[in-house]
Amino acid sequence: MLLDASANGLYAIAPTPFDDDGRIDFHSLDRLCDFYEECGADGITILGVLGEAPKLGGDEALEIARHVLGRSPLPIIVGVSAPGFAAMSNLGRAAMDAGAAGVMVAPAGGLKIDEQIAGYFAQAAAALGHDTPFVIQDYPMVTGVTSSVATIAKIVADNPGCIMLKHEDWPGLEKISKLRELEQKGEMRHISILCGNGGLFLDFETERGADGAMTGYAFPDMLVELVKLAAAGDRTAAHDLFDSHLPLLRYEHQQGVGLAVRKYILKRRGILASDHQRAPRSVLSAAAKAEVDFLLERLAAKDSRAQMGAA
Numbered sequence: 001m002l003l004d005a006s007a008n009g010l011y012a013i014a015p016t017p018f019d020d021d022g023r024i025d026f027h028s029l030d031r032l033c034d035f036y037e038e039c040g041a042d043g044i045t046i047l048g049v050l051g052e053a054p055k056l057g058g059d060e061a062l063e064i065a066r067h068v069l070g071r072s073p074l075p076i077i078v079g080v081s082a083p084g085f086a087a088m089s090n091l092g093r094a095a096m097d098a099g100a101a102g103v104m105v106a107p108a109g110g111l112k113i114d115e116q117i118a119g120y121f122a123q124a125a126a127a128l129g130h131d132t133p134f135v136i137q138d139y140p141m142v143t144g145v146t147s148s149v150a151t152i153a154k155i156v157a158d159n160p161g162c163i164m165l166k167h168e169d170w171p172g173l174e175k176i177s178k179l180r181e182l183e184q185k186g187e188m189r190h191i192s193i194l195c196g197n198g199g200l201f202l203d204f205e206t207e208r209g210a211d212g213a214m215t216g217y218a219f220p221d222m223l224v225e226l227v228k229l230a231a232a233g234d235r236t237a238a239h240d241l242f243d244s245h246l247p248l249l250r251y252e253h254q255q256g257v258g259l260a261v262r263k264y265i266l267k268r269r270g271i272l273a274s275d276h277q278r279a280p281r282s283v284l285s286a287a288a289k290a291e292v293d294f295l296l297e298r299l300a301a302k303d304s305r306a307q308m309g310a311a
Contacts, residue, residue: 005190008042040221177208179209193209199249216262
């Protein structure tokens with residue numbers, strides 16, 4: 001089940017569940033896999049920024065990958081970004097051998113010019129094996145690396161294994177439009193574009209040519225519905241649904257505490273047993289939890305998926 005450029009819908013970015021002592025919680029990981037399948041997700045992405053990948057040992061990362069691959073029937077993309085290509089290659093090749101659909105790679109920090117960025121991905125593709133499907137994670141706010149439309153087009157042209165862009169540039173709507181224009185002109189082969197940024201711009205990203213979402217918003221079931229409404233051309237319903245979730249989307253997208261908010265909500269939804277993060281971590285104050293609870297109560301009046309028991 002290798003990833004290809006026709007991928008669409010929702011590829012849910014999975015957090016890594018830990019117990020209160022910081023150990024990997026495989027029971028919660030099982031519930032999370034089942035939850036994404038029940039929500040109608042088209043795939044799962046693990047070991048990304050949301051998955052706290054830099055806080056995991058190499059053996060732990062591979063253990064999580066093999067566990068998820070053995071649990072979920074969905075296509076699994078494994079984040080393999082690493083400071084060096086040896087670690088990237090080891091995890092990437094082991095994940096593919098275990099049945100991954102593909103891998104995701106973010107550029108190393110410090111890359112400044114187009115040639116450096118394109119060269120980095122050429123080296124990454126060689127390290128992973130040119131038959132390994134890979135996703136470009138374009139997330140300048142985290143990596144500090146800004147990839148132009150021309151650079152992305154060169155990466156796609158130079159590397160047959162590049163089949164998807166995880167688009168998280170901001171502002172980025174024009175970037176999607178320009179990439180699709182290149183495809184229409186025959187100047188770039190088609191790739192899948194799935195969008196991150198917590199889904200904060202997904203209502204218009206789908207209209208600009210994105211094929212769906214790859215993000216970790218705590219209501220993946222809403223994202224699935226939104227992408228389907230957009231694909232069906234029901235613009236009003238898609239925007240109405242998006243607007244009902246926008247206050248919570250905005251709150252969840254705060255830099256520094258976003259992961260804490262997501263894990264707290266997933267705990268409230270009964271998926272995670274604990275909202276613990278490994279250090280360095282952020283912790284929600286009592287006031288912040290009360291604000292999230294308030295937003296959930298307001299959302300529940302419009303979307304029954306937000307109805308839940310006491311905190």
